[in-house]
Amino acid sequence: MALFGASVAVLLTFIYWSTAGYMALQTDDTIEAEVTGLAERYGVSGLDGLIRSIDERISRKPNGDAVYLLTDDQLTPLIGNLDRWPRVSRDSDGWFNFNLEQTTSAGEVTHRARARPFTLRGGYRLLVGRDMHALDATRGLIVRAIAWGLAITVMMALAGGIMLSRRTMRRLEAINETSRRIMHGDLSRRIPTRSTDDDFDQLADNLNGMLDTIEQLMEDVRRVTDNVAHDLRTPLTRLRNRLEDLKSDNVDNVDKSRVEAALADADGLLTTFNALLRIANIESGRRRAAFTNIPLDEVVRDVTELYEPLAEHKNQKLDISVLENVQVRGDRDLLFQALANLLDNAIKYTPRGGDIHVSLEDNPSGPRIRITDSGPGIPEKSREQVFKRFFRLEESRNTPGNGLGLSLVEAVARLHKANIKLAGDPGLNVSLAFPKAA
Numbered sequence: 001m002a003l004f005g006a007s008v009a010v011l012l013t014f015i016y017w018s019t020a021g022y023m024a025l026q027t028d029d030t031i032e033a034e035v036t037g038l039a040e041r042y043g044v045s046g047l048d049g050l051i052r053s054i055d056e057r058i059s060r061k062p063n064g065d066a067v068y069l070l071t072d073d074q075l076t077p078l079i080g081n082l083d084r085w086p087r088v089s090r091d092s093d094g095w096f097n098f099n100l101e102q103t104t105s106a107g108e109v110t111h112r113a114r115a116r117p118f119t120l121r122g123g124y125r126l127l128v129g130r131d132m133h134a135l136d137a138t139r140g141l142i143v144r145a146i147a148w149g150l151a152i153t154v155m156m157a158l159a160g161g162i163m164l165s166r167r168t169m170r171r172l173e174a175i176n177e178t179s180r181r182i183m184h185g186d187l188s189r190r191i192p193t194r195s196t197d198d199d200f201d202q203l204a205d206n207l208n209g210m211l212d213t214i215e216q217l218m219e220d221v222r223r224v225t226d227n228v229a230h231d232l233r234t235p236l237t238r239l240r241n242r243l244e245d246l247k248s249d250n251v252d253n254v255d256k257s258r259v260e261a262a263l264a265d266a267d268g269l270l271t272t273f274n275a276l277l278r279i280a281n282i283e284s285g286r287r288r289a290a291f292t293n294i295p296l297d298e299v300v301r302d303v304t305e306l307y308e309p310l311a312e313h314k315n316q317k318l319d320i321s322v323l324e325n326v327q328v329r330g331d332r333d334l335l336f337q338a339l340a341n342l343l344d345n346a347i348k349y350t351p352r353g354g355d356i357h358v359s360l361e362d363n364p365s366g367p368r369i370r371i372t373d374s375g376p377g378i379p380e381k382s383r384e385q386v387f388k389r390f391f392r393l394e395e396s397r398n399t400p401g402n403g404l405g406l407s408l409v410e411a412v413a414r415l416h417k418a419n420i421k422l423a424g425d426p427g428l429n430v431s432l433a434f435p436k437a438a
Contacts, residue, residue: 001157008153012146020139027130028095031116034066035128042120050126051079065131067100067115073123085127086115100131112136171200175207184417187215222280233273240266279404282334282411293437294332296367297322300360303339307347314352321359326367328434330416338412341405342371342430349428350375366436370429377428386422 042050054068058081069080077083086098100113115129174192181189190211191204243263304320311318328335346356354374361368378386387410413420413432423429 001154001161004157005150005154009150012150016142016146019142020135023135023138027114027132027135028116031114031128031130035116035118035126038126038128039118039120042124042126047122047124050120054079065134067113067127067129067131069125069127071125071127073125075125078124080127082127085125090117096127096129102131175204182211185414187211187218233270236266236269236273240270278337279408279411282408282415288415291329291331293327293329294335296326296328296335296369296434297324297360299332299335300339300358300369303336303343304358306340307343310344311347311356314347314350314354316347316350316353317355318347319355319357321357323360323362326360326362327437328367328416329437330434331412334412334415338409338432339369339371341409342432345405346371346373346375346428346430349373363433364436365433367434369432369434372424372427372429374427377424377426378422380425383422387420 038050038053041053045052050070054070057066058068067080067082069082069085070078071085072078075085077085086096088096088098090096094116096113096115096117098113098115100111102109102111111131111133113129113131115127118126118128120126178189178191190208193201193204193208195201240263243259243266300322301320304318308318343356343358350356350373356374357370357372359370359372361370386406388407410420412418417435419431419433421431421433423431
């Protein structure tokens with residue numbers, strides 16, 4: 001709008017100077033022609049002829065814009081429609097610019113006048129000019145027309161800019177809304193088009209084609225992962241059952257400790273594959289269809305009561321502060337599992353005699369669960385990495401676990417549109433903020 005308005009302003013300014021300048025130049029040329037004509041009449045007919053010529057011109061248009069004055073060498077008026085010689089200095093071009101007072105029905109008025117002085121033989125002074133009132137009025141009219149034209153242009157540019165911006169923003173918002181839904185797990189969403197084959201439609205077609213490819217690749221990866229997990233879970237289960245049978249048999253030459261170790265390994269593998277399948281099921285978003293309003297305070301209490309004996313076994317102090325009647329919309333089993341994973345980690349990594357605090361509060365933005373412990377915490381540079389599958393802070397991987405606990409927590413949080421944050425130094429402060437229930 002600013003660029004368009006500036007362009008129009010430059011154009012209108014050029015039109016003004018061209019029009020007003022041409023009119024002023026035409027006026028000067030007319031005055032110059034009259035001075036030349038009167039000087040020639042003086043040369044032919046003398047002073048009497050010049051006086052008659054000036055008198056005829058004044059009589060022909062007594063209320064006209066022409067200004068005439070003939071004086072002697074002492075500036076005493078001889079004839080003309082001015083009562084005295086202007087008391088102003090000439091400009092650089094030899095012209096007089098002065099104020100002309102006239103009596104009208106509205107009273108005394110002052111107009112700007114412009115005249116050309118000329119000295120005749122014998123010392124006579126001739127002044128020929130024009131009342132510039134008409135030219136000034138025309139200039140004012142042009143200025144007002146330009147001002148109104150510029151104002152209308154700016155308003156039209158503003159209206160056009162708003163319409164264009166809104167149209168563009170609507171198209172961009174459609175892309176943003178689709179992107180947000182895709183980021184929340186709905187890979188089937190596509191950017192709408194208007195069949196106009198404009199730039200936005202071409203962009204949407206390209207993005208939709210890319211999304212089709214990504215969805216197909218993701219589906220292939222998920223299918224392969226599910227197939228691998230299912231295919232391996234079955235033989236692992238059979239292996240475990242056979243080891244269990246072998247352990248229960250009263251065979252003297254069987255090393256029961258080695259059988260128990262094999263059973264533990266099989267259990268660990270089954271736990272890992274079950275966790276992978278559970279995370280894949282959560283990330284698919286199918287569980288969202290079964291969401292209901294659940295009492296979050298009850299879930300927090302149940303998880304805390306479940307882990308109290310484990311905390312007591314390590315002489316840890318487990319405090320709980322829960323606000324009553326706090327509800328969220330979600331899946332109770334998944335929330336229970338996520339909180340259990342967080343509390344299990346807190347107890348596992350907090351040293352003996354340490355402190356663990358679980359709280360539930362209801363903020364204007366929504367419920368928030370905090371689990372704080374006095375353990376070693378997580379380095380800031382690794383806080384984003386711990387949510388990745390199989391990531392372990394211990395490279396030696398001596399601590400029991402498979403690196404999927406926080407991955408499951410993050411998947412559950414994303415499914416419930418909750419925001420999970422890690423903080424604390426020292427110790428660890430886990431915050432799980434849920435959106436306000438509708």
